[in-house]
Amino acid sequence: MILHNRVNRDVLKEQIRNSTRKRTTLSFYRYVQLSDPASYRDQLFIDFSKLEVLGRIYVAHEGINAQISVPDDRFEEFRQFIEESAELTGIRLNIAVDDDGKSFYKLKIQIRKKIVADGLNDETFDVTKRGTHLSAEDFNRLAQDPNTIIIDMRNHYESEVGHFENAICPDVDTFREALPLVEDMLADQKDKNLVMYCTGGIRCEKASAYYKHKGFKNVFQLDGGIIEYARQVEQKQLPNLFKGKNFVFDERLGERISDDIISVCHQCGKPADTHTNCVNEACHLLFIQCAECAEKMEGCCSTECVEVIHLPEEEQKALRKKVNLGRQVYRKGRSPKLLFKGSTELKTENK
Incomplete structure (x- = not known):
């Protein structure tokens, strides 16, 4: 039994984008002692694969943290699996608010030291x-x-x-x-x-x-x-006391909770709250970009990245080999490439 995805990610993305099959995005977690996270991870991959679950899941000695999507026609079967699981029975399934079902395109289950990196003893x-x-x-x-x-x-x-x-x-x-x-x-x-x-x-x-x-x-x-x-x-x-969007760690990058737009485009400063990743995969910086800047900058965060995406693919691959992005993609507002960060409202509150 293969316990990881072997299909090209671009192929999987295209399959999900073109699929008319309805899926539900949800998340759940539980702090529960797992004596053998590796064995639990492997069995969970097998079980969730059978249910056609897609998403990202972290497993550790202290429990499980999952963000996934489930086909609507398998949802009750999935719910039954959860209720019959000794480790997961009774958990809350947090159903996504603003969801098109195309939040994930593969199943990835990783073993971690903790299900959330908190730095605590x-x-x-x-x-x-x-x-x-x-x-x-x-x-x-x-x-x-x-x-x-x-x-x-x-x-x-x-x-x-x-x-x-x-x-x-x-x-x-x-x-x-x-x-x-x-x-x-x-x-x-x-x-x-x-x-x-x-x-x-x-x-x-x-x-x-x-x-x-x-x-x-x-x-x-x-x-x-x-x-x-x-x-x-x-x-x-x-x-509703929540203003704006709820950021989510999947392909959607956000779900709208209210109509308020409280942030700005990081490139021009106009009101905007659409997160995107720079299409230059050697950069992949996460930032906020309005529709006008997305068209003008071809989905890139800078003119340098625009130049890169027009290079031959082999040259782009060579550039990517030299870069270890790590968590730097999340330092969006701190990049010197971007002129605008946050809104007046947020800056005032954080003084």
């Missing part, structure tokens, strides 16, 4: 003593309390296109950077209501336990994150 505190979970209604109510501080536990490129009203949005590239920064920022406000949120809730599970360990008295987290909040707001007709 879990042996120094009790990770099960988490903050109080809040429904959308409870979150809205607590947000009106003057004794409440709302913290966005996501990265700068996520909060730039969408965040809750009056939230503090740390200007960080990674979750592990946000943890000590927020702790220092609020060191003299440990008696206030500390309300955290993230995309689907997984980052706040660990962060809330960490901040309780650090002496914060009233720690809360938005249950199910922005995704579940948006679902409850629509279902219960609640006021």
Whole structure:
């Protein structure tokens, strides 16, 4: 049994783009002790392949973190598999808000040291003593309390296109950077209501336990994150306090939660909130680009990259071999190639 994809990624992408078969994008996570992550990973790849699941999944001793898509005609079968799984039964499936079903084009399951890179030593505190979970209604109510501080536990490129009203949005590239920064920022406000949120809730599970360990008295987290909040707001007709887009780590790069556009094109400064990756694969920088700049710059982040994409393919491949992109693709707003970063609103809130 082959336990990884062997088809060219471009072929897979084209297949998904042209497919008329409906799929549902969703995410889930669980902190659960896995004694043998490698064996669990292999079996999960087999089981999910049979169900035609696509997506990106991280498995570690501490649990599982998944962002996937499932064919609609296999969804109930998938749900049944989850309920019959000792490791996953009872988990919440966070269904995507703004979804065309073309979020993933292959199945990739990786073994990691942690399911979220937090930089914490879990042996120094009790990770099960988490903050109080809040429904959308409870979150809205607590947000009106003057004794409440709302913290966005996501990265700068996520909060730039969408965040809750009056939230503090740390200007960080990674979750592990946000943890000590927020702790220092609020060191003299440990008696206030500390309300955290993230995309689907997984980052706040660990962060809330960490901040309780650090002496914060009233720690809360938005249950199910922005995704579940948006679902409850629509279902219960609640006021929507989230403005803009929810950044997602798949082919969509974002799902709209409100009509507000709170960010700008990184190339011309016009209101825009469409993330894209530079089409020069030796760069692949993630940035915000309006439709006009996308046409003018041919999907590139700079004139240098425009020149590269017009080189013969063999020369482009040679350039790519010399580049180790790593996480640099996410340093979009910090690239000297881009003239505009963020919006006045975000900069004011982060002073």
